[in-house]
Amino acid sequence: MLLNFDRLGWWKYVLVAVTIVTAAFLLLPILFIAALSFGSSQWLIFPPPGWTLQWYSQLFADPQWLASAWTSFRIASIVTVLSVLLGLVTSFGLVRGTFMFRDALKALFLTPMILPVVVLAVALYAFFLRMGLGGTLIGFVISHLVLALPFSILSISNALEGFDKSIEDAAVLCGASPLEAKIRVTLPAISHGLFSAAVFSFLTSWDEVVVAIFMASPTLQTLPVKVWATLRQDLTPVIAAASSLLILLTITLMALVAIARKVLKS
Amino acid sequence: MSTYIDVASETATTSKAIRPTGFGEIIPALLFVGIFFIVPVVALLLRSVLEPVVGFGNYAELLGSATYLKIFANTFIVSGLVTAISLLIGFPVAWTLAIMPSRLASLIFAVLLLSMWTNLLARTYAWMVLLQRTGLINKMLMGMGLIDQPLPLVNNLTGVTIGMTYIMLPFIILPLYGVIKKIDPTVLQAAALCGANRWQCLTRVLLPLAARGMVAGALMVFVMSLGYYVTPSLLGGTANMMLAELIAQFVQSLVNWGMGGAAALVLLVVTLSLYAVQLRLFGVQNTGGR
Secondary structure, three states: OOOOHHHOOOHHHHHHHHHHHHHHHHHHHHHHHHHHHHEOOOOOOOOOOOEOOHHHHHHHHOHHHHHHHHHHHHHHHHHHHHHHHHHHHHHHHHHHOOOOOHHHHHHHHHHHHHOOHHHHHHHHHHHHHHHOOOOOHHHHHHHHHHHHHHHHHHHHHHHHHOOOHHHHHHHHHOOOOHHHHHHHHHHHHOHHHHHHHHHHHHHHHHHOOHHHHHHOOOOOOOHHHHHHHHHOOOOOHHHHHHHHHHHHHHHHHHHHHHHHHHHHHO | OHHHHHHHHHHOOOOOOOOOOOHHHHHHHHHHHHHHHHHHHHHHHHHHHHOOOOOOHHHHHHHHOHHHHHHHHHHHHHHHHHHHHHHHHHHHHHHHHHHOOHHHHHHHHHHHHHHHHOOHHHHHHHHHHHHOOOOHHHHHHHHOOOOOOOOOOOOOHHHHHHHHHHHHHHHHHHHHHHHHHHOOHHHHHHHHHOOOOHHHHHHHHHHHHHHHHHHHHHHHHHHHHHHOOHHHHHHOOHHHOOHHHHHHHHHHOOOOHHHHHHHHHHHHHHHHHHHHHHHHHHOOOOOOOO
8 A cells, every 4th residue: 555656645745745845956956057057147146137148158268168178078088989898898708708706806897886986086196196197188088997997897798698699699600700790790789788888988987076186287177177176266157157068968968878778779 | 508508517527627718808907907996096005004104103193183083073974964864855755756657757767867967066066056155045044034144054064964965865766766666565455454554554564674775775875975075075164074085185285195095994994894784785786986
């Protein structure tokens, strides 16, 4: 009876009310940022006295904001490609391999997900200081790849586990080489896994703040680092504009994942 | 497939064992993770006992000073509060989602996922603006006549707790939803048939059945909160530092790698031991501490 929605009686209304209030609590701050980014008040008064695009034009007129967005985009793109390639090869080994400690090694690959990011950030900061990689594009790519790879391995492994290997074997029996069978039979079948690996790797890098704060140099910083640095000075609506763009990209990519899941799985 | 191999290996006991396959494919990733993850983390932790002098001096200083103990206390109190509030709000929401008509539920799921994947800084910024003295929350409370003076809601632990709870809610709702969805509704019907009223069904059947998931979800939120850096440092004041910020400060401003490493090890040990407990209770969970 407690698990039957229609037979909950008046409890139903309480539960639905709590749920809707909670959903609103989660959603409203995000909408609030979008509203602020178009608001004309510099003092972030809400509701704003008027609407304007000036914060966006300030954002796009500032070479520093543009440079950091471009840096973020470049790093996230490189990380995505490397993460999917490395994740794909590793997943084949992890899902189909028969070597010792396979489960322990898989757990090891996923550890960066559970480690407090600040520990990794500080550790890589020290490491890259010694290797001369601090503040470089390679340093950014490596550190973001450490965080993105677990997502990639997880998505691709899951897809590969759901794929029946005998179909690939059948292709080999029909005369395909093992590599050809993998590329022309297996890869299309697990494409939804590859796609989510790519999107989650991109978003992990694009949204990453903590490691990036330690990795950044005055000449090379990602968009979140620029937001972070600006936030420490004041709460200018330009940040609302930058945040809105960050959120817009996230929504676009998430919608793509939802569509791709439907298209690729059917 | 695997049973076939097992049978083959058992019948051919005299021949050599099957050659392991697939290890070559994980070598690149293993090298990468080894060099850029394990080595740096181990090196950082080693510095805690090697610098400035060999020994456990850093740990003695960390655990013996009132300043640092207060930071530990802050971290545990805020993480505990965030966990308790998230659980209190998250349970009814997860319960409703599990039994709600699916169309409305999928809409709310979309909100949960959106907020989970919305940039952390963007969400924290929203709360910095909402909670400031002239912010919307204070204005609304004053407009309703509940308060005369703006409440100090930001640059203190109140702000950190609000902001962190906001971030953690989806992380507790989703696993709880999974647990409640798995409970067999006939068990509750049986309890009702045996004469239990609604309240008894809730406290003596549903809650105990969901308890394991609640503990696991709570542990996960607690662990993630302990290591968060961005939200506490933006919404908390300098007087209310938390552990992650302490680590960053040792390294960035004080350039004290020994103390930084020691604080990192404390955080790591607490995180990994609680995670091990959670793993035994619940299996692998997808987390991400920022």
